[in-house]
Amino acid sequence: VDKLDAIVGESKVSSVTTDNAPNMEKAWGILESTRGLLCNGCAAHVLNLLLQDVAKMDEIKRVAAGAEAITAYFMGRQQLLAWRRSTRSKKKTKKAQEAEAQRKKKQELKAAVFQNVDNLVRDEDFWMKGEQVIQLLEPIIKKLQLLESDHCYISMAYWAFRDLLKQPIYCDPTFLVSTAKAILVQIEARWNKVHTDAMCIAFFLDPAQDPNGFVGKDRKNSKKQIRKMAKRLGYTPEEVDQAYHEAGVFWNLMRDWTPKQRRIESRSAPLEWWGDERDSYPVLSRIARRVFTMPTSSAASERNWSAHKFVYSDRRVNLGLDKINMLISMYWDRLEKPLPRVIFNPAILQTAVTSEGDDDEEENRIHYEAHDSDGEENYEHEVLA
Template sequence: MPGGRPKSAVWKHFDGGKERATCLKCQGEIVNAKVEKLERHILKNCAHWTAADRAAYIQRRQHTQQFNRPRASIDATSSGAARGEGEIVQLTQNDLNRLVSRTVFGDGCALRLVERPNFQDLCLAGRPGLSVPSRFLLTGRLLDEDFAKEFADLVAHLMLQPYVAVSEDGCKIVNHQKAVNFVLTGPNMKAKLYTTKVTGSDSQTADYLAEMVGGIMDELNRIRGKADFVTVMVPDNAQTMLAAGDILERTRGIFCSGCGAHTLNLLIQDILKLDSMGETLKKAHSLACFFLQRAQLLARFVEEHEKIAQLDVNDAYTRMLSLPVATRWYSAFNCITSVIKNKDSICGVFNDADVVAKYKAREKKQKTSKKKRTTSKKKRGAAKQTPATGKHKRSKQTTDTTSQEKDKRTITFEEANAIVQDPQFWEHGRKVMKPLSPIVKKIGVLETDGCSIAMVYQTFVDLLKDQRYSNPQDMIDTATMIRTFIEKRWEFLHTDAMGIAFLLDPSRDPDDFVGDDYSKALNSVLVVAERMGYSEEMKAKAFREANAFVNVKLDWTQAERDKQGRTAPMDWWGNHRQFYPALFEMARKIFTIPTSSAAAERSWSTHKYIHSHLRNLLKPETIRKLVFIYSNRNAGDGVPDVVYDLEKFMGGGGNSEHIDDEDVTLENSDGDTSSTDGGNSDDEDEGLGRISVYDRVDYGLEYFGSDSGC
């Protein structure tokens, strides 16, 4: 293998050799090419390299330079000594400390790992005289250094962004304290955790939250050196946070946009309250619980499931049974789908004569035993003829309550069999899936990082035009009620910025506006311009430019609209700023608005991974730094795809009718898999263990937020 230094990564962007190199993007030639010349061409001269591409290149270069020396040292220590060739470059104690800290913090390892003999042997093999850093050193100086390095990387990333949005979400964490996390998002950046604040004994009122968020905004504006760097606040739809957003809109001139995905979740909640929908969910939930709480029966279901999958590889349904998650109402659709689509597997179990005989005999035995226990208790009570003490009363009440809760949670074999043998349940289940499937699909789109704010308006336009609700063939009364719910939720979520975003999106047709929303969106330009502090002259100019842009869009042919729509809206307005000098800044700020606070909600999953019940004695500041390092180091620095065209995002399935209703599911990314009791202790297969099912939400973290505080 030839010796010498490794070839620089910059050469992969060029053709040719050192005498003459050609840029693969602009085809420009560099004579007497050297690494410095090539990098100067990439970072300054090449017009085809965007700011985001250059930032990503700088990040990769810094990452490579940082690790080149330690890797070379390790290689020389291990392979050079074995060959007896050349001088061995020793790894210093500081180098080892940095490698260990990056491994522990970056991978979310337990801090006690550094005290494990096997880990110490691995780190110290072939390195005499060195020692693994202690836990005290790890959580002290090394944690501070790693945090400072990661924070500096975040600042360098923010310096490349024109504007950012702050998404916030509040939860009760493992040690029962209340906390709020702040996640930064933007069209050209991955979601990055900025900080997590513990509220302590303070009451979470709207004024308190507005002051807290305002302080975060001031910090970010000061870091970026730009007074209006933070332009958007995206809370979840808790009343306190929305009220805090209203305060910030009035006092700071920013945009406060509710969570579009959460609004659709609430829409599903409204729909499931209808008797025709709720009854089907109740039966599907009971049937799924019946299997998941019985280990032997679940194993029998898996056997049927695998058998069907082998017989019909292409069309077999591959998902297992699932349960709804509290406050994640789309998971109710997943529950219904998992039961209805697994009909063959479920029926196969209940048509097994051995299974039927086994469970009938078992339930008969349980009823007999229960009757004997009841008779025995009555006899003992009559013999004593003494009133029960308060303690015994409480014990009896507790027992009765526990029994009632267990009865609500599970059903008998006869009840489950009645559901399975009812053909109307399966038929109605498929009908219930149809009106829910387009809403679940839209939730998945809006929770995507980089989804354009114009997609919120497009989402509700598509739902209102959907034939399932406007011209239903089945469940007509239910479909009419669903359409009413859609209109109410849209009225709750709709803001001036959403209408302007749809108006200024080059890929949107102005004819798609509903009712008088077109004129309202144009007038909203004046309202938003005033909020942003425009002068009267600039407001009038922005209004004229908005009208001019819309007329240009109306003149486009479909081919021209498709061509212009290839560019994300944020980038389109940046490229055409010379034609709309008063409007382009407003457009770029509006297209910075994310469609949901899903990034902030997902951050709690990381928080629970780092701050678990086994690590609940760590100091809040230590937890904050550990979560910050782990989240941002694993988030990546690439530019996310901007979702501004549903048809492209769904691979040609932009319209809901292109997608099979029965194949639409949304993964629960932040639900907890809590353990549920295995059923009656008398039942041999129900007491063998705890079956993991979706039972709580957000890993046991409780949401807070109300007008009066918490």
């Protein structure tokens, strides 16, 4: 934190978003008690872990295995056809004869694979189960997409998990009942781990949220946590009491809103709303504006950090030779061309990575010349720096 303060200025860092490892949670406590920072886990990471838990369930595993077999078969057909064409010749050489023998063995294996895929394709129960599995995963995937975005407030993380906990497809399932109920158990387990004070306070202070949308005793606890947060942020005893009082006034105001008025108030982002209402809530608005700067995922935090051109370590922006070659191989494979031998000048790489454009918004790109095995054809390829 001291190094970051030296880069961006003292007291400019207001929150920390990390993954959800146990050692990180202990680090949060130290930072919150000694630096007055707001700490939170990556909500998107929790949903990724939830998907991993769900993928281990028997019904999901069976459908996924069948889908992988079908996908692998169809994705590999072009390579098989290209391999067969490469062994054709008017006059068979010794090398071609060996290739022919390998082809026959491969054809036998291919026939067995085809039979398995053919059975899956013709199995109506497989496709029905596949559609049901997609329906079970869809709510989680949509929430993951939301929480990984840059314009998502931390209050939405609370809403997302609360919405998953109340999904009829898990609470009152009509198909794959045991699997759906098992998913609900996993959602509850992950919710207990991602459920933080900062997230509850954000939901409490978000004018777009339903006041009755809290889970359990979170509403009462959130108001108490506002007092604790004010103390942790170094506010005076008078300011702490005032923040608690303003929280009660704001809460009662929200409860009096009609649905139409709530829709009108929700047109403004929480940060904008609290900026406009700073005169009505002079202390609480300071806490709210700090809370709503917290991203919902570590990916969004890193993108925000990079957008302001802050680099903690120069080595993190340098791509090594192995990774460069891997990227070129992947991009070249998409063009469905034979992979060329890649030649590049490391000096060009260093220049491209370290160069910065003042007014030019175009992305830096690295150009490489690639030659085929005979050195006859030249290709020019671009890789993002």
